[in-house]
Amino acid sequence: xxxxxxxxxxxxxxxxxxxxxxxxxxxxxxxxxxxxxxxxxxxxxxxxxxxxxxxxxxxxxxxxxxxxxxxxxxxxxxxxxxxxxxxxxxxxxxxxxxxxxxxxxxxxxxxxxxxxxxxxxxxxxxxxxxxxxxxxxxxxxxxx
Numbered sequence: 001x002x003x004x005x006x007x008x009x010x011x012x013x014x015x016x017x018x019x020x021x022x023x024x025x026x027x028x029x030x031x032x033x034x035x036x037x038x039x040x041x042x043x044x045x046x047x048x049x050x051x052x053x054x055x056x057x058x059x060x061x062x063x064x065x066x067x068x069x070x071x072x073x074x075x076x077x078x079x080x081x082x083x084x085x086x087x088x089x090x091x092x093x094x095x096x097x098x099x100x101x102x103x104x105x106x107x108x109x110x111x112x113x114x115x116x117x118x119x120x121x122x123x124x125x126x127x128x129x130x131x132x133x134x135x136x137x138x139x140x141x142x143x144x
Contacts, residue, residue, distance in 0.1 A: 002029040003113045005106070005123040006041035009034060009076065013063050014049065021142045025122065035085075035112035036078040041105060042067070079112050088115055092135065102131045110135040 004026070011022040026032060046063060049055040055063070070076060089104070089111045096102065102110075106128040113121045113135070120138045123129055132139030 001031045001033065001118070003033050003109075003116075003118045003121045004038075005034065005109045005121060005125060005128060006038045006045060007124045008122050009038060009042055010045045011124070013046075013067060014055075018143045022122075022124075025142050031077060032075065033077045033079055033113075033116070033118070035109055036081050037105060037108050037112075039076075039078055079116055081108070081112070085112060085115060096131070096134055100131050100134060101127050103127065106131065110137060113137055 002025075008022050008026075010016075011019040012026050046055070046060060050057070050060050085108075089107050092107055092111050093102075106125060109123075109128060110121065110132060114137055118137065120140050121128070121132055122140045122142070124141050124143050129139035129141055
């Protein structure tokens, strides 16, 4: 059982530097979880790649088909977002030290992972990784 944030999910589909390390990690663990918000971020990330010219329409469509097939086959297990989770994210922001830089989506991932009993979270996002201990999580990055 492993929690990937969206940066790692994207690396499973994009040819980015060192993506093979994330793919190898993904292949080792059958149960890959992420907050349902990560699905939204995935589509946003693919759209950004297209907008920036890093992807063209044909490979984009292929990636989205593969992703849809993977979802249907249970490759990605989406954890629900409900009022209790969102309230826990708000409480986390209230309790964070002022110097901790954390975006809302990252706080959502960290809170979701913590609330579902994970001890580690995998990401390449430096702010998420730095804030992970504030949530009782060990931030892991196989790219460093």
